[in-house]
Amino acid sequence: MTVPQQLDTPRLILRQFVHEDWPAMHAHYGDAECTRYTFGRALAERESWRAMASMVGHWTLRGYGPYAVEEKATGQVIGAVGLWYPNDWPEPEIKWALARAFWGQGYASEAVRAVQAMACDALPHLHLISFMVADNAASAALARAVGATLEKEVDFRGARWHVYRHPAPGGGARNTAHLA
Numbered sequence: 001m002t003v004p005q006q007l008d009t010p011r012l013i014l015r016q017f018v019h020e021d022w023p024a025m026h027a028h029y030g031d032a033e034c035t036r037y038t039f040g041r042a043l044a045e046r047e048s049w050r051a052m053a054s055m056v057g058h059w060t061l062r063g064y065g066p067y068a069v070e071e072k073a074t075g076q077v078i079g080a081v082g083l084w085y086p087n088d089w090p091e092p093e094i095k096w097a098l099a100r101a102f103w104g105q106g107y108a109s110e111a112v113r114a115v116q117a118m119a120c121d122a123l124p125h126l127h128l129i130s131f132m133v134a135d136n137a138a139s140a141a142l143a144r145a146v147g148a149t150l151e152k153e154v155d156f157r158g159a160r161w162h163v164y165r166h167p168a169p170g171g172g173a174r175n176t177a178h179l180a
């Protein structure tokens with residue numbers, strides 16, 4: 001089975017990015033609070049465009065990647081959620097990045113659950129984590145809310161990071177095979 005290009009939830013459409021999405025993504029990447037634990041600073045518009053382009057390219061290189069998260073009610077892109085596996089990451093992960101105006105409304109957990117279900121169907125052998133700076137309490141809370149458990153702490157890029165393991169289909173341990 002191939003990875004679907006679009007997922008639908010009650011309030012969201014998770015779809016491929018298009019060029020016109022980059023200003024909406026800049027609402028996330030241009031906000032220092034949103035990027036505190038990833039880039040450590042707000043990005044300039046040109047850098048936001050490149051960050052979005054890297055997510056688009058991820059689909060070509062890995063066969064899966066992050067989706068643009070579109071709010072059905074407004075058609076507005078509110079962030080990105082999906083599979084992510086940069087070359088220096090320990091394992092494939094489910095990532096999330098929403099504009100601050102959409103925090104605390106359940107959008108991230110709704111999107112993550114859709115990605116978990118898709119991965120169970122389309123990529124059942126993919127061993128998924130979420131990988132975050134240890135101090136990122138909000139992301140840790142979201143990981144726990146969608147059923148991921150703290151597996152370990154590791155040193156990465158000069159900081160302490162947490163590896164949260166997502167549940168396997170049926171609630172058991174996932175097969176540790178990876179897609180590269």
